[in-house]
Amino acid sequence: MNRKNILLSAILFPAVMAFGQQYGGMWIPTELNEKEMKDLGMKISAKDIFDPSKPSIKDAVVQFNGGCTAEIISPQGLLLTNHHCGYGIIQGHSSVKNDYLSDGFWAKDMNGELANPGVTVDFIADIKEVTGQVLAGTQNLDDKASQAAINANIEKVKAGFKLEDWQKVVIKPVYYGNKYYAYIIETYKDIRLVGAPPSSIGKFGSDTDNWVWPRHTGDFSMFRIYAxxxxxxxxxxxDNIPYKPKYFLPVSIKDKQENDFTFVFGFPGRTTEYLPAIAVEKIMTEIDPAMIGVREVALKTLNEKMRxxxxxxxxxxxxYASVANYWKKWIGEVEGLKKSDAVGKKKVYEQTLIAKNPNIKPTIDQLNQLYTEQAPYALNRSYYSEVMRNAETLSLANQYLNFMQSYEEGKINDQNLSAFKNRLTSTYKDYSGELDAKVTAQLLALYANKTPEQFLPANFSQLKDADKNLDTVENWSKKSVVTGRGMMNGATAISDIDKVFANPAELIKNLKNDPIIQWTAAIKNTYLTKTEGKYAELQSQIDVLQKKFMAQQMETDKDRKFFPDANSTLRVTYGQVKGSNPKDAVYYGYQTHLAGVMEKYIPGDxxxxxxxxxxxxxxTKDYGIYKDKTGDVPVNFTATNHTTGGNSGSPALDANGNLIGLNFDRQWEGTMSDINFDPRFSRNIMVDTKYILFIVDKYADAKWLLKEMKIVK
Incomplete structure (x- = not known):
């Protein structure tokens, strides 16, 4: 296979890119930075995007099943989201006979659409700022009393809304608690699967291409809302009928040009754009490298066997893909923070703020002191959480420890015992005790070597040698319920999990003598005793100061347009279609094509x-109306929209509000945008609507769906 990276000489790309947008931004749709959006090319108004009094674009955007975003693209409630957002649902309908993950699924008509009990979509009917009501009477209270008053006020404010039977109100803080907003939510509960391409299209590139550009993935699936x-x-x-939306998105198949305006509407998960310089420095130099290091060891050990x-x-x-996902993201984040000089810029900005407002200096000084004091605890927290997560044997032991505690506290009933056994069964299904012994041996050695003695259990230094650890872990395994080798009650394999739990009292007795349980308990108890409490205590103090620092930034910097960090509420971000210049003499174009899919093609992979x-x-080049000016079908494209997790499935719209793409990922070199957005490097990755309709039409032959849509040519 010819794996071209589409790398062009730097002479094709200007030495200095010109960017109209000053910052990124995940803007509350009632408070859009409309001027900059129009300066960048937007033709519609902010009211066209969000207007609670009449149909607007917000009426076509929903939170999909509590995590991703989706959008309505027809007057009959047809819903578009990512393939990876619908993956579990598609998997649930799949069987050996009907392997929809491998083969794809396309309903022939509405009668063939598949029901999904428990799947929901949420509309945001309205957004109201309620800061004054929520913070009333809290000005002279200490932190604990203030929070109690805020909680009570929130309940009063919620009770004051007049809601329809199908509505609810959620109140969320932004700017670290300096402002509060109420969201009126309408939840629809009958969501049916309409169509999905095979995984060889919807997940094309899978792990290797994750977070990477150039990308060639048809990451989309279709559902329908019923009412x-x-x-x-x-x-x-x-008896339910297709939902008739207040608004649906026209789908554009016009060609895209570099610098075209675009905006993304969705539910981004979490960002931290306003941290002090020292916090970013700790993430860049200590926290991320620690987590990367643990996952690197785990991945290397797994890969040796998998190959x-x-x-x-x-x-x-x-x-493996799950472990590699954030490992890859954190590596890109560290490189991006360094390349964009995030810490240096924040230090300069802090001095600028102090020059304007000397009262900010004590706040920054206190934050510096607290982060410095917290640093060893934060580092141990990172190592501990990653080791316990990525050494499956320890993770399983921790589950058993939780069971033991719950049982001895009298909190085990038939329902949560069944749930616990189901979790264990799910983990054991793809568990290799022999392979994980190697992972556990390596990670115990890493933890022993990287952790100061004050945070380690007694005698833990004997685990510094990974090779010796392997013999030790294998000896533990022979006597351990955790690994399935020290089974009881006649059980012969992990699959006999019901027999293992037939006599809980006897199981508890055996677990207390289990060497893996004993070592895991020692690690966990030492962490809880030496680290967690102190870390949380310092974090509480940091949170109080961060709220103050945020308020001071907003009060002092009158020239800056502030936007709140993402918190899984409805937001608008905007930018321009652009390629990128992530390294010297390396240029990535903004668009990929079907030819690139074929360049990567490996039969059977x-x-x-x-x-x-x-x-x-x-x-046969049967492309129809979906080819662009190159004669090929565009697949994915990049732009400078500021996105994060939760924006998966978000609509990418053009200057006139037409759907032009489906957001699904970010470019690796710009993943630091959760902490420091830099339009030079930060790129979101979208599926082109031309490719979506091309697959629906030419590949799936689902032309009946196209007839529902308003297609802009």
């Missing part, structure tokens, strides 16, 4: 296989 006969939310019923054993490769593929039908379409 009762009055168009109101209802539980699933065969030589096909059964292990298949069993651990999903697990779990990441880079291509369906035969798509290969045939490519060979």
């Amino acid at each position: 009762d006969k009055n168009n109101k939310p209802a539980e699933y019923s065969k 030589t054993d096909n059964e292990t490769r298949i069993k651990y593929a999903s697990k 779990y990441e880079f296989d291509v369906p035969k039908k798509l290969v045939n379409i490519y060979n």
Whole structure:
């Protein structure tokens, strides 16, 4: 396979890129930075985007199943989101006979759409600032009393809203508690699967291309919202009808040009843009490197086995991808923070603020002192959490420890015992005790070597040698319930989990003598005693000061347009279609094409296989109206929109509010945007609507869906 990176000479790219946008921003849609949006090319108004009094674009944007974003693209409630957002739902409908993950699924008509009990979408009917009501009477209270008053005020404010039966109100803080907003939410509960491409399209590139550009992934799936006969939310019923939206998005298949304006509307999860310089420095130099280091050891150990054993490769593929996901993200984050000089810029900004307002200096000095004092505890917290998460044997032991505690406190009933056994069964399904013994041996050695003695259990220094640890862990395993080798009650394998729990009192007795349980308990208890409490105490003090620092920034810097950090509420971000120049003499174009899919094609590969039908379409060049000026079908594109987790599935819209893409990832070199957005490097990655409609039309032959849409040519 020819794996071109589409790297061009630096002479094709200006030495200094000109950017119109000063900052990124995840803007509350009632408080948009409309001037800068229009300066960058937006043709519509802020009222066209969000207006509670009449239909607007916000009426087509929903939070999908509590995590991702989705958008309505037809007058019959047709919903578009990412393939990875619908993956678990598609998987739930799949079987050996109907393998929708491998083969894709396309309903032939509405009668063929598949119900999904428990899946929901949330509309935001309105947003109201309620800061004055929430903070009333808190000015002269200490922190604890103030929070109690805020909690009581929130309940009063919520009770004061007049809601329909199908509505609820949620109140959330922003700017570290300096402001509060109320969100009126309408939840629809009958969401049906309409269509999804095969994983070889929807997850093309899988782990290797994750966070990476150039990208060639058709990461989309389609659902439909159903409602009762009055168009109101209802539980699933065969009598429900397709939801008639107040607004739906026209779908544009016009060609894109560099510097075209674009905005993304969705529910971003979490960002921390206003931290002091010292906090960013600790993340960049201590916290991220610690977490990267743990996952690097785990991945290397897994990879050695997966490369030589096909059964292990298949069993651990999903697990490996999960571990690698944030490992890769954190590496990009560290490099991006360094390259954009995030710490240096923040230090300069802090001095600028102090020059304008000397009262800020004591706040920054106290934050510096607290972060310095917290640093060893924060570092141990990072190592501990990552070791316990990535050494599955320790993670399982921790689950058993939680069970033991709950049992001895009399908190175990049939319901939570069943849930606990189900979690164990799910973990054991893809667990190799022999392989994880190697991972655990390595990570115990790393923890012993990287952790100061004050944070280690007694005698833990004997675990500094990974090779010796392997013998030790294997000896533990022979006597351990955790690994399935020290089973009881006649159980012969992990699959006999019911027999293991047949006599809980006897199980508890055995667990207390289990060497893996004993060592895990020692690690955990030492962490809880020496680290967690002190870390939390200092973090509480930091949070109080961060709230003050945030208020001081906003009061002092009158020239800056502030936006609140993401908190999973509805936001608008904007930018321009752009390629990038992440390294010297390296230029990434803003658009990829179907030809690039074929360049990466490896028949039979779990990441880079291509369906035969798509290969045939490519060979015959049966592109129809979906080719662009190059004669090829565009697949993905990048822009300078400020996105994060939760923006998966968000609509990317053009200057006139037409849907032009579906957000699904970020470019690796700009993943620091959660902490420090830099338009030179930060890029979000989107599926082009041309490719989505091309797959629906030419590959899936689902033309009946196209007839529902308003397609802008």
